[in-house]
Amino acid sequence: MARNKTYPDFDAAVADIPDGAVIAIGGFAGPGTPYNLIAALARRGAKRLTCIANTTGGAHKPRMPDIGMLVENGQVAKVICSFTAATRASDVLPFTKYYESGEVEAEIVPQGTLAERLRAAGAGIPAFYTPTAVGTELAEGRETREINGRRYLLEYALPVDFAFIRAARADAVGNLRFHRSQRNFNPLMAMAAKTTIVEVEEDILPAGAIDADDVHTMGLVVHRLIRVPPPPMGLWTRKREAAR
Amino acid sequence: MSWTRMQMAERLVREFQDGWVVNLGVGMPTMIADVPMGDRDIIFHAENGVIGYGAVCAPGTEDLNLVNAGGQNVVLNPGASIVHHADSFALIRGGRMDVTVMGAYEVAANGDFANWKLKGAKGGGIGGAMDLAASAQRVFIMLEHRTRDGASRLLPRCSLPITAAGVVTLVVTDLGLFAPSGEGFALRDLAPGVTLEEVRAATACPIIA
Numbered sequence: 001m002a003r004n005k006t007y008p009d010f011d012a013a014v015a016d017i018p019d020g021a022v023i024a025i026g027g028f029a030g031p032g033t034p035y036n037l038i039a040a041l042a043r044r045g046a047k048r049l050t051c052i053a054n055t056t057g058g059a060h061k062p063r064m065p066d067i068g069m070l071v072e073n074g075q076v077a078k079v080i081c082s083f084t085a086a087t088r089a090s091d092v093l094p095f096t097k098y099y100e101s102g103e104v105e106a107e108i109v110p111q112g113t114l115a116e117r118l119r120a121a122g123a124g125i126p127a128f129y130t131p132t133a134v135g136t137e138l139a140e141g142r143e144t145r146e147i148n149g150r151r152y153l154l155e156y157a158l159p160v161d162f163a164f165i166r167a168a169r170a171d172a173v174g175n176l177r178f179h180r181s182q183r184n185f186n187p188l189m190a191m192a193a194k195t196t197i198v199e200v201e202e203d204i205l206p207a208g209a210i211d212a213d214d215v216h217t218m219g220l221v222v223h224r225l226i227r228v229p230p231p232p233m234g235l236w237t238r239k240r241e242a243a244r
Numbered sequence: 245m246s247w248t249r250m251q252m253a254e255r256l257v258r259e260f261q262d263g264w265v266v267n268l269g270v271g272m273p274t275m276i277a278d279v280p281m282g283d284r285d286i287i288f289h290a291e292n293g294v295i296g297y298g299a300v301c302a303p304g305t306e307d308l309n310l311v312n313a314g315g316q317n318v319v320l321n322p323g324a325s326i327v328h329h330a331d332s333f334a335l336i337r338g339g340r341m342d343v344t345v346m347g348a349y350e351v352a353a354n355g356d357f358a359n360w361k362l363k364g365a366k367g368g369g370i371g372g373a374m375d376l377a378a379s380a381q382r383v384f385i386m387l388e389h390r391t392r393d394g395a396s397r398l399l400p401r402c403s404l405p406i407t408a409a410g411v412v413t414l415v416v417t418d419l420g421l422f423a424p425s426g427e428g429f430a431l432r433d434l435a436p437g438v439t440l441e442e443v444r445a446a447t448a449c450p451i452i453a
Contacts, residue, residue, distance in 0.1 A: 028292040028311070028329075029292070029311045029313075029314075029315030030308070030311060030315060031308070031309040031310065031311055032309075054371075082369075082370050082371050082372070083367075083368075083369040083370070083371060084366075084367030084368060084369070085361075085362075085365055085366075085367030085368055085369055086369055087270065087271075087347075087359070087360070087369035087371075089362055093367075096367060099366060099367055100366050100367075106367060108367065108368055108370060109370075110370050110371075110372070110373070110374040110375050111291060111329070111333070111370065111371050111372040111375060112291075112329075112332075112333030112336055112337060112372055112374075112375030113374075113375065115328075115329035115330045115332075115333050116330055116333065118330070119330040130337065130375075131337065131378045131379055132337065132374045132375045132378045132379070133374045133378070134378065134409075135406070135408065135409035135410075136374065136405065136406055136407065136408065136409075137361075137405040137406075138374070168309070179307075179309045180294075180307055180309040180310035180320075180326060181290075181292050181293065181294050181309060181310050181311050181326060182309045183293060183326060183327070183328045184292050184293060184328065184329050185328070185329045186328070187328045188328060188329060188330050216328075
């Protein structure tokens, strides 16, 4: 009998996250973002966290649960993101003032390098060379190497304690399917993490209901599943529903 | 007279060749997906792993879990596919983007460009720009020729931290189409009603006509 990984609610699923944990949070521009788990982590209140995600959260309304909120809550020591400021001067991320005042540390990482550092961590590869960022400020003082006539920058794997991800569908053993661009960083973070926690949009299916050929992320790297309740009970079922 | 942003997009699209895989960045370049491609078969790639997307959705028809790099809800064209971020950037670093089109703050005669960090800022926004700039076959830049204060965005060397060194192939501005040539920019096309003298007066380095 396979172990059922379903948790009753979001708070139970994040109850053991300790101070100082490294948390990877999936999502790209909305799709695949585990808003409910971020909100639960804010309620949990664990501190000195390192948060890994594509961005720290948007400058736009409606405000969704994001790393910026955890920062405002005093829970974050460091973020590792491909955006630590908006590209438009008129947009100011909620996170930015905490970064500029030195309350929070940040490491900016090109998006493909961020993805590959997570992939490497999940794949047992400690480091790799990439052509990305060679010749830029990001490469200053760091190890580069010429291979076959081209210069590459050394990048290290990025292991994770807890991954927060969101999927469309799951079975009881944690096999996952994502819908459309919901996939983004989520499968990589699941692979990179010691513990993967998933908020699931549809009712959790019995084991075997997702055919083995159709699995995007294998249940082997998924530990906790929480069904997102339908609105109005479950907030943020879809980003735009909150706006309507 | 000069080109509107849509006309800038249309002018760049004339450079696309049949069969190209085209990556579109955030901002101005997203308009390119709305330009008719004629009988050319063009595949749009978004860094979040969407390959073969099309126009922005009509209101009410969106799939809220499907966005392009700019977070816009788009349609999938027949034959589209979706992969995770590591595969998406493997395609990019693997050299499979025939061109990436990006916005920028500055572009330089030596082929450098800057689009991730503003003057005096501690943080920045890189997104996929450094990966794309380093490894796409061509880098096309779309930007206004001058800042709001009238300063040239086409420079001998970038003043802001660069995104990649020596990679820019073509630059379209409201005034014309240019190619970095080392010491200046080679003029490829002028917007209607714009004179060579006006372009030279608006540019902080030589224009080779």
